[in-house]
Amino acid sequence: MKQVAIIIPSHNEAENVPLIYQAVQTAFADIDGYAPLFWYINDGSTDTTLSAVQTLQTTDPDVHYIDFSRSFGKEAGMYAGLSTAKADLYVIMDADLQDPPSMLPEMIQNIESGYEMVGAARVDRTGEPWLRSFFSNMFYKLINRISQTQIVPGARDFRVMTPKVVAAILDMSERNRFSKGIFGWVGFKTKYLPYANVERQHGETSWSFTSLFRYSIDGIIDFSDAPLTFVSWLGGISAVLSLFALIFIIIRAAIFGDPTAGWPSMVSIFLFIGGLQLLAIGVLGRYIGRIYLEVKHRPIYIAREIK
Template structure:
């Protein structure tokens, strides 16, 4: 083996004190079986529990481990981006710490990479330990996104994947702030394939992806890769305008024939409320796009690193402190 790092694992962490030790042992076991030099980059995304303390203990024992501590919680996609910015390997593998995506699938991914594939993503054929609501909404969303975009974003996949160094460099060069990593990986292209696996129930603890966070990720995916919501709003506006004109003419004709009053307060209020609701929905869609334009214009860093810790740093009683961020 050479001194060159072949594999870099990027593992986002947010309040994973119940699972972090088991996650570390399983990841280490898998990576040792590759018989190649590797590093595991844990990104502590502003955890408020004992995740950081436990990770520092692990760093003291294992020279292959790096710990990056954010100054606060910046989100899952920012944590993945930070890991890709810092990773040194020829191949970078992104996996969550909750062990729902089995680390053992990494070995199959590395085989595909050795065969010449630049991206190997994990495709879920089964999802255990998840509610019907979660399974239904996830399945529906992935297919909706695929139908709305001009790029091929694989369905039933998450961020668990292996990417080649040149793919990682291409992703690191992209400046956008509201990042949807799995969509960006498809956008940059290169030779891609997949490995199938059954997604497991969480080893311990609860999911950190609340409904609010899932909704934001969904909007990031749609607004980053599709303008169809705006087109639908325009078409629907034209359609409702046409229907309104037809109803107005019909109402006038009916009122003239029957000698009734054209103005009907209940009808007018109902139509106004319906139209107000429709307009509010489409303004909200427009606001999503405008808000993202505003985020890009502010040019704030995607994340801020409080400290970076490794085995050697702890042995020397040193910690690299400072600010690091994605351009």
């Protein structure tokens, strides 16, 4: 039997742990020649997620876990699972059952037919707040326009990968990780299967609108230098406009005089130029901040226990 590592990052998913386990087992009943090897990554949960995994472990020796010393985030959880598990195929999926395990037979069948990575992409966002859906769609359009790394709209982290793909992903050991971009950057023969949105079974998502917005900004910075190009052009345009404004002010003062000594015009120009400078410094700061975090070479995660 070939082993398939099922990597499940989990943060406060105590109720969903046994449900995703059973759903995956049911899916593998329709997959000949493959057996699941479960790897739960407990990402600093404050509920009984770890206890739920340990309960499963007492009845199934193919259940394993990595217990983080604190919450390092889903990206670190995926990296930890991929770097620790040893298997013939690798699967990443969420614990909340929004990634349908029933798709696994078709995904693995596509791997057997020659694909090296098979992912899932949502074709709708039914049940999701409209504002989140709107900004998510805008994000995919924006990043695919400004980045050379293309990301399939609606693509999930849910996917099946061969060891060759996983090795390439692990070679990208950057601390600030945006896996959707990494999956696209490594290439390989890839296929995405469409599916309708599935709402989570229990609990509440730890992804707020603010955290998703920050995550999207990280993705743009990690896979595009377009913001730097934008502020460079903006600086050049503002310099040209300022020059024209200066010429206009000089001509006006020479012809009509300047009873107010020119302070309104100067204040406006100073505020305009100052605002552009702060914008440029802010964008540069984001990139420099990423460099600062990378050169520290801190570990992507710290495990309290691997079992």
